[in-house]
Amino acid sequence: MPVFQTRSPRRPVVGIIADSIEFHGHRGHSVLHGYVRAVSEIARAMPVMLPAAAEALDGATLLGTLDGIVLTGSPSNVAAERYGASPLPASTRQDTYRDAAVLGMLPTLIRGGLPILGICRGLQELNVIHKGTLEAAVHEQPGRLDHREGDHDRPIERWYDNSHPIQVIPGGVLEGLASEAVIQVNSLHHQGIDRLGDGLRPEATAPDGLVEAFSIADAPQFTLAIQWHPEMRIDDCRLSRAIFTAFGNACRMRKREREQAIRP
Incomplete structure (x- = not known):
């Protein structure tokens, strides 16, 4: 007798924004595997890379293809001209291709109801499109912690050890995912929020008052932007897994709604 295989339900499709890189003199696009793994294993979605190329997106x-998007962290900084500040020093790593791609498409995706998870640079991009501003060097500001990654000679996995606590603000998205009001996170960044953008709800702050997480207040879909790196701690951090699980659930809901809308 023939053996029939039970087909697994199709997974939601999640776009992961890439960085623009140079590879042997060629322009290329790069996504770190931590994001791929977190989307696939914890969010239980199909990751696809979105190039840092505005002309290709x-x-x-x-909106007709994706069920969610992850805005990744990056060693590059958002260009200061994008939020009305003086240009960053020439030595600062920037990615103008990514700036154009992400900042150009985000308003459409938000209005279209796409679930969004912004991580590190992704948080900063979401703040900028909501008319917020960034501090280019948080560690140089009086009263601020040094949020940078620290000694580069350490093994790479040690870069993502917890670095400071955050205070979760009651009543938000993050409170529903966190098990405690004060949680240690692996925050590592140079840029940070200066002025929070219009319509954004703070979700957590660092001990120095820096906003470390926010959501879009009036967005009906899942939106969460965080300054730390949960994608690197899915094996040993409950909150990291909870964030990607909640995001994946929102993407599944989006997939159902999208499929229902196209049925005859």
Whole structure:
């Protein structure tokens, strides 16, 4: 007798924004495997890479194809001109291709109801499109902690050890995922929020008062932006897994709604 295989339900499709890189003199696109693994294993979604190429991305097509998007962290900084500040020093790593791609498509994706998870640079990008501003060097500001990654000679996995606590603000998205009001996180960054953008709800702060997480207040879909790196701690951090699980659940809901809308 023939053996019939039970087909697994199709997974939601999650776009992961890439960085623009140079590879042997060629322009390329790069996504770290930590994001791929977190989306696949914890969010239980199908990760696809979105190139840092504004000319290749179409908002309507993305809304008809994707069920969520992850805005990744990056060693590059958002160009200061994007939030009305003086240009960053020439020595600062920037990614103008990514700036153009992400900042150009995000308003369309947010209005279209796409679930969004912003991590590190992704938080900063979401703040900028909501008319917020960034501090280019948080560690140089009086009263601020040094949020940078520290000694580069350490093994790379040690870069993502917890670095400071955050205070979770009651009543938000993050409170529903966190097990405690004060949680240690692996925050590592140079840039940070200066002025929080319009319509954004703070979700957590660092001991120095820096906003470390926010959501979009009036967005009906899941939106969460965080300054730390849960993708690197999915094996040993409950909150990291909870964040990607909640994001994946929102993507599944989006997938169902999208499929129902196209049925005859």
